[in-house]
Amino acid sequence: MISQLIFAILFIGAIVLFTINARKIIRNIKLGRKESRNDRSTERLKTMLLVAFGQKKMFKRPIPALLHLFVYLGFIIINIEMLEIVIDGLFGSHRLFSILGPFYGFLIAAFEWLALSVLLGCIVFLIRRNIIHVRRFFGVEMTSWPKTDANLILIMEILLMSAFLLMNAADYKLQLSGAEHYALAGNFPVSSALLSILPDNINSLIIIERSAWWFHIIGVLAFLNYLVVSKHLHIILAFPNTYFSSLEPKGKFPVMESVTNEVKAMLDPSFTPPAPSEEIIRFGSKDVLDLSWKSLLDAYTCTECGRCTSVCPANMTGKLLSPRKIMMDTRDRIAEVGKNIDKNGKFEPDNKSLLDTYITREELWACTTCNACVEACPVNIDPLKIIMELRQFAVMEESQAPAPINAMFSNTENNGAPWKYSQEDRANWSK
Structure with missing residues (x-):
């Protein structure tokens, strides 16, 4: 009963802590401005099923994808067994789902092979990061914490899978020994290979089995709460993020309603603009509170894999821009805003902003708007949307743009084209 009580306290405490932290993240995402993404539900569901x-x-x-698939499927499916572990922990039972008969044996065998695949996949990923040094895992934004975060997750998964297999091995040997409370249940094709290295003494086996059991369950609960402060939050957020991702062609940029109304009013004297809103109209975005909730969801979903940066032509040619850094900076800033709200009850100006404090103008104007980063992202994150909104603020609110951009604006205004030649000379090239 003491064991069951301790387990119940730990389990409930972990769930409560996760809920508190998850609610803060949801609150932070909702701080973004409204944006409708509820249309075309069938297409959205299809996108989520295919991409997430x-x-x-x-x-x-293909090779990293296959390894990731093993880790992803293995870790998700194995944790189905958590339901049995939780019930056993609360009620003191042993392998409660063994009532499923032969199908239970099939499940445990499948879980073990998946655990082995997770174990091997994580080892390969550690080697890729720390020995082979795959280039996309590095960059100016990949400071000590992002690197440590990635390694911690991989090591944690290796330890959890090892504890799972050791627990099964000790459990199986106790079953074969006829130990009390350990009825024959399940098939153990992988962990049975460990039987020879385990002691024969029943008391020692029970200690090993219980230790591995507690390590596994506490590790999973710790992992659950680590998600909310780690890049691996994408395990949860990838699904809503892909569902709400843009269904428009990648080259299509959204228009500003406020600007559109101004143009309509100039072109059509009979046009009646909508009633003015109580909200202050801002062109573009300066800080995270100006971005849409979807952009903030993108930031929290980013797994820092670097695929966006690895295909960015600006980054390839040595420019400062890294789409991954754009997303990491956005996430860091909204987290900072959230802490400000937690401390003060509402957001108090802190003389910081996403533009300039986190993201420099040199980064913004290095972007070619080619959409390579959007195309490459495994979970449909859109760094370009944030870049363009920061640019819009710089140009339309502050009238600050690089000299070549200002020259283009001037030529377009005077000549109807980005070049300095008059309209009469525009066809001279054909001669």
């Missing part, structure tokens, strides 16, 4: 569940875009790089 099916990991369609990952397979542009």
Whole structure:
């Protein structure tokens, strides 16, 4: 009963802590401005199933995709067994689902093979990061914490899978020994290979089995709460993020309603503009509170894999821009705003903003708007949307743009084209 009580306290405490932190993240995302993404539900569901569940875009790089699929499926499916572990922990039972008979044996065998695949996949990922040094895992934005975060997750998954297999091995040997409370249940094709290295003493086996059991369950609960402060939050957010991702062609940029109304009023004297809103109209975005909730969801979903930056032509040619950094900076800033609200009850100006404090103008204007980063992202994150809104603010609110951009604006105004030649000379090239 003491064991069951301790387990119940730990389990309820972990769920409560996760709920508190998850609510803060949801609150932070909702701080963004409203944006409708509820249309075309069938297409959205299809996108989510293909991109998030099916990991369609990952397979542009087949080997990492296959390893990721093993880790993803293994970790998700194995945790189905958590339901049994939780029930056993609360009621003191042993392998409660063994009432499923032969199907239970099939499940445990499948879980073990998946656990092995997760174990091997994580080891390969550690080697890729720390020995092979795959280039896209590095960059100015990949400071000590992002690197440590990635390694911690991989090590944690290796330890959890190892504890799972050790627990099963000790459990199986106790079953074969006829130990009390350990009835024959399940098939153990992988963990049975560990039987020879385990002691024969029943008391020692029970200690090993219980220790591995507690390590596994506490590790999973700790992992659950680590998600909310780690890049691996994408395990949860990838699904809503792909569902709400843009269904428009990638080259199509949204128009500003406020600007559109101004143009309509100039062209059509009979046009009646909508009633003015109580909200202050801002062209573009300066800080995270100006961005839409979808852009903030993008930021929290980013897994820092670097696929966006690895295909960015500006980054390839040595320019300062890194689409991954844009998303990491946005997430850091909205987290900072959230802490400000937690401390003061509402957001108090802190003389900081996403533009300039986190993202420099040199980064913004290095972007070619080619959409390569959007195309490459495995979970349909859109760094370009944030870049363009920051640019819009710089140009339309502050009248600050690089000299070549200002020259283009002037030529377009005077000549109807980005070049300095008059309209009469525009066809001279044909001669």
